Amino acid sequence: xxxxxxxxxxxxxxxxxxxxxxxxxxxxxxxxITYKPLDIIALFxxxxxxxPKDRHExxxxxxxxxxxxxxxxxxxxxxxxxxxxxxxxAPSSYAxxxxxxxxxxxxxxxxxxxxxxxxxxxxxxxxxxxxxACLEAAGFDPGLADxxxxxxxxxxxxxxxxxxxxxxxxxxxxxxxGDERFWGQDRLDDLDAHLAGRL
Numbered sequence: 001x002x003x004x005x006x007x008x009x010x011x012x013x014x015x016x017x018x019x020x021x022x023x024x025x026x027x028x029x030x031x032x033i034t035y036k037p038l039d040i041i042a043l044f045x046x047x048x049x050x051x052p053k054d055r056h057e058x059x060x061x062x063x064x065x066x067x068x069x070x071x072x073x074x075x076x077x078x079x080x081x082x083x084x085x086x087x088x089x090a091p092s093s094y095a096x097x098x099x100x101x102x103x104x105x106x107x108x109x110x111x112x113x114x115x116x117x118x119x120x121x122x123x124x125x126x127x128x129x130x131x132x133a134c135l136e137a138a139g140f141d142p143g144l145a146d147x148x149x150x151x152x153x154x155x156x157x158x159x160x161x162x163x164x165x166x167x168x169x170x171x172x173x174x175x176x177x178g179d180e181r182f183w184g185q186d187r188l189d190d191l192d193a194h195l196a197g198r199l
Contacts (some may be wrong), residue, residue, distance in 0.1 A: 002031035002195055007163045007173040008111065009040035010092040010125060011085060013078065015172045016115035018071045018185035023108035025188060029051065035107050036101050036159040037093035040171050043160060047169035047186040049150030053086075070185070077120040084124035091145070092125045094152030095135060098144040101151075114136055 004026060009017040026033050042052050064080055071078030092114045099110055113134040117123040125129045132142035143194065163173065167181055174182040174191050182191045193199035 002026075002029055004031055004033050004191070005036055005162075005166075005175045006033050007038055007159065007168045007175070008172060009043075009089055009171040010037055010096070010111070010114050011087060011089045011118060012040055012115070012171040013067050014070070014170075016078070016112070017067070017076060018106045018112075018121040018172050018188065019074055019075050019076060020112050020141070021185070021188050022191075023170075025062040025192045028192070031195060035087070035096055035111060037087065037096050037111075037156065037161065038159040038163055038171070039089065041173070042168065043083060043163055046160070047165050049169060073143070074185075076116075079122065080117055083122045084126075085118055087118070087124050087125040090126075090153070090156060091128070092131050092134075093129045093156050094149055095145045097147040097152045097155045098190050099138070099140045101136060101148065102140065102144055104141070107138070110134060110138035110140065146181065157173050163165045 004022070006022060011068060022033065043049070044051055055063070059083055066080060069081055096107070096114070099105060100107055109199065114125050114131070117130055117134060118125045125131065128145055131145045135144055136142045166175055168175065170183050172185055176194065180194050182188070
């Protein structure tokens with residue numbers, strides 16, 4: 001059975017634009033997914049990237065065009081300048097880590113719900129009430145937002161180290177069990193083709 005390690009950031013607009021396509025692709029190919037939220041700003045710093053706020057104006061302008069086009073192509077509502085961005089991604093990431101450990105709900109729905117809260121619903125995903133609502137909507141115990149904070153923090157840090165060691169440098173980033181790497185939601189078709197044996 002194929003497996004995908006999914007490195008992502010809950011504050012990443014490109015993670016949001018991935019929607020639930022990864023889960024659909026995995027379902028078609030009988031692949032499993034391990035969700036690995038990480039600190040994207042730290043990943044940039046470790047791998048030669050530059051945080052959005054520090055990029056040249058040309059890159060900032062292009063990023064906004066890419067996001068607008070990406071939202072249109074994905075059919076997703078997207079606020080290019082959300083009220084609560086950037087915000088602290090750690091609490092929502094810890095909740096995803098706890099939910100994955102606990103089981104019982106839909107992780108793809110949870111990740112997308114948290115990203116949507118930031119990028120389409122003008123909510124602060126660092127706030128407990130927002131995180132709990134996303135957990136509940138995805139079929140998880142909302143109390144997971146209050147549990148496993150220490151282990152969540154340890155896993156969150158370990159995900160960053162693993163991402164760096166395995167060649168990731170942005171989000172979303174998908175790595176198969178055969179070490180094929182795909183960066184960005186716009187490479188999901190390539191991941192699909194690879195799992196089908198066409199690429």
